[in-house]
Amino acid sequence: MRALLVVNPKATTTSGRTRDVLTHALANELKLDVAHTEYRGHARDLAREAAAVGTVDLVVALGGDGTVNEVVNGLLYHGPSAELPRLAVVPGGSTNVFARALGLPNDPVEATGQLLDALKAGRERVVGLGLAGGEGLPDRWFTFTAGFGFDAGVVGRVEQSRRNGQRSTHALYVGQAIRAFFGERGHRRHGPITLSMPGQENVTGLTLSIVSNTSPWTYLGNRPVYASPEASFDTALDLFGTTGLSLVQTLRTIPQLLDSSGAGPHGKHVVAYHDLPEFTLHSEESLPFQVDGDHLGERNTISFTGVPRALRVIV
Incomplete structure (x- = not known):
C-alpha cells in the first residue's frame, strides 16, 4: 500500500525523536512518502496533490486538529x-478532538500501533463531514466543529497569543474565554446572530452558535465538553446556541456542558437542534468564524451543509 505521511513539525505534543520513531514504524509496513509542512495550508496542498496523482492509497496526518x-x-x-x-490520523496536537472522536488513543505511539493493526485487519469507517461556505469564499470542510461569534472569537484570541509566543494549552483557552466573556458585554445581552432553516421560522438574537459534527465538542484536558451530545459522524449537523450569555446563565450552562449523562445544555436561553442537513447563520455585523479550531477571519453569512459518507477513515 502506497501512503503519504503529512507531518506537522510544530505539533505541540510530539518531539522530533518521537516523530522519527513513528515514521520508521509506518515505513516498515507501508510504501511511505513523508512530507513536512512548511506553511499554513501546506498540508492541504500536499493532500490535494496526493488525491490528484491517483496512485496514493492512504494519507496519514501526523499533527493536531488543524493539520487534519x-x-x-x-x-x-x-x-x-x-x-x-x-485518511488516517496520528494525534500530535494539544486536543485532538477528531482522533479521539474516532476512538483513537490520544497518545501518538499507541495511535500508530492501532493504525497498523487496523490496516492489517482492513478496518475502516465512512464518516459524514460538515461543509461551510458563502459570501463568495471557498467552501471549507470541517471534521468536528465550526463556530460563529463568541466561540470563534476565543479561537482568534488564542491564535494571536500563540503568534506572540505563548504555548497552546487548555489553560490558555480558558483564560482567553474569560477575557472575551467580560470584554464583550454588548453581544452577551443582544445577540446579533440569526439562524435560518428551510421551511422554518428564523431564530434571532443568538449570542453564541456552535455547530457540531460529532460529540464531544472539545476537551478540557481529559474532560469532554458536550455542546451537542447527540451529534455523530453518522448524522447531519447539530447546532447549540444561546439567546443570552449573562453571568448567571453562563454559570448554569457550564456544568451542563460537562455533564456526561447525555442531557446536554438546556434552559429557556438555549437553542439546540439535531441532525440538520442545511442551515444558515447571519449577522448584520461581521463576526469571527472558525472551523476545527482554525480561525478564518470575520464573516456576515455562513451556510452549513451536512455531507453524509464523505470520507473513508482508517480506525
Missing part, C-alpha cells in the same frame, strides 16, 4: 469520491 482539517480539505478539494485515498 487541512488534509481533509485537500483530499476533498473536488468533493467526495470512492476513488479518494483513505
